[in-house]
Amino acid sequence: MAQYLSDNDVIDRVLAHIKDGTTDRGDRVRQEPVDHYISDERLAQELAMFRKLPTPICPSAAIKNHGDFITYAAAGTPLIIVRGKDGVARGFKNACRHRGTKVAKDHGCVGAFVCPYHGWSYGLDGALLGVPHENGFPELDKSKLGLSEVKIIERGGLIYVVQEDGIDNPETLLEGLPEFFTPEQELFAQADGIVESNWKLFMESFIEGYHIKPAHGKTFYPFGFDNLNVIETCGPHSRITYPFRRIEKLANVLPEKREATGSLSYLYQMFPNVIISQLTHHTTLGILEPIGTERVKFTTYSMTHTRGQADQVSALENAIRDREFVSQTGQEEDIAVVEAAQESLASGANTHFTFGHFEPNIVHFHEQIDRFIT
Ligand code: FES
Ligand SMILES: [Fe+2]
Missing domain, CATH: 2.102.10.10 (Rieske [2Fe-2S] iron-sulphur domain)
Structure with a gap:
């Protein structure tokens, strides 16, 4: 059964990439027809697919x-x-x-x-x-x-x-996934909003690290790396690791003494339309709900972390600060580029979008849509 790597294995892989100036990369290039982002018929097929799959609805x-x-x-x-x-x-x-x-x-x-x-x-x-x-x-x-x-x-x-x-035994599509939330973790924020784009354009912005420096040059990039990620899949789902620069300090720490918190963040893509971003002090479940081909409702539930926190009060304070940083900076930058892409969809400038070797989780995502759509 496929499973995601342990924190330590991820850290080892990141440290090797830093040393070698490399990143995980895919082996396939995908051409996705722009029509798939515009077509009402395609959206109807996608929604029919959603209804058959086990999709997270809340924590x-x-x-x-x-x-x-x-x-x-x-x-x-x-x-x-x-x-x-x-x-x-x-x-x-x-x-x-x-x-x-x-x-x-x-x-x-x-x-x-x-x-x-x-x-x-x-x-x-x-x-x-x-x-x-x-x-x-x-x-x-x-x-x-x-x-x-x-x-x-x-x-x-x-x-x-x-x-x-x-789908026969839909539970089998969840095999190998980790426990995302324990009962000790507290739900501390819930929100929703509208993004003016096709749901897939928005989803794609979460699951590749090729855009970190150009799109997040003053927000995420100073704490992270440009195009340096660990890429994994688990059944139809995937995970991308975004390391922080602090991770370099772990190069000389024994594996059993390493603390992953603060050194890396995980972005799980839960096929088809959900993301779980596990950051330093909080984890957010985000549901992308298509509202027609040109809009997506984004509903989020944010949970505190217990690991590495002194007490409940500091866990909550840290979580609130962590969430504000992400939602008021990087998130807005992603929404801006995604909504700008949406505006050009119907212009005819592109008949296809091309996903290269640094965007393998997007390739996997579209392959899974092909697999489950009827
Ligand atoms: S009681 Fe519900 S619609 Fe009449
Ligand atoms: Fe981004």
Whole structure:
């Protein structure tokens, strides 16, 4: 089973690259038709693919306690994700079984969902509990009108949703992935925003380090390297390591004494539309939700780290500072170049985009879309 390298193996590989002036590189060049970023038909195929794959929808910590729920529209389907009285996370289509309106909005903690239209109520397990003036529905079988359930997988501190059948044993696509979040890690920030670009253009900006110096010359680059990365894949997913310059100090430290925190950051691409960026003091889960071909909603959940932190207060302070640095600097630079690329898509300047040997995780990403799209 494929797995990602240990921190120490990654550090060894980075140190060798620094010494040799090299980086991990791919062995394939890919030409991706620009039409794939513009076409409504292609997007419809991609969204159909999303609905069959196990896609992360939130960290377990977002619905920590019984009755905690979130709502989220995934690949066009409004969903409720809720933790039941038995502690099990469940997912339902957010649609009343009477006349379809949403029975929950935003997020919160409830004992039951009560539809705002005519008051039908549903338990945390989705069962239809009550119908006001029930004698108006003489044939109604309440046991058949629970909320429509979708498959949920909870693993490694993440909640995944599988909306539709079509892939045998979808869990196998998660084999080898690490535990991303432990129960001690605290969810300290949640946000969402819109980026004016195709979801794939935005995704591509996270998963290569070839752009660090030109695009992040005054933000990330002073702390890192230009085009120096470790590249790995795990099934349909991938990981890229962005080392910090501080890592050079580890060259003379025994492997068992090395501390990876502060020396490198990991960017996991969770196929198809999610990233997990593990930085020094916090980890962010980011979901890229296509809103048509030209927009993407970016929803983030940020979690504190416990390892290497003196106490809870300093862990939270460090996490907040770390997150502000990333979201107010490098992130905005990425969004600027990506939105600028979006504006040129329809100009005809490019019929294809070319991904070279320094962009192998993007090549892998598009190969996986080809694999799962029907
Ligand atoms: S639509 Fe929900 S009770 Fe009528
Ligand atoms: Fe970037």
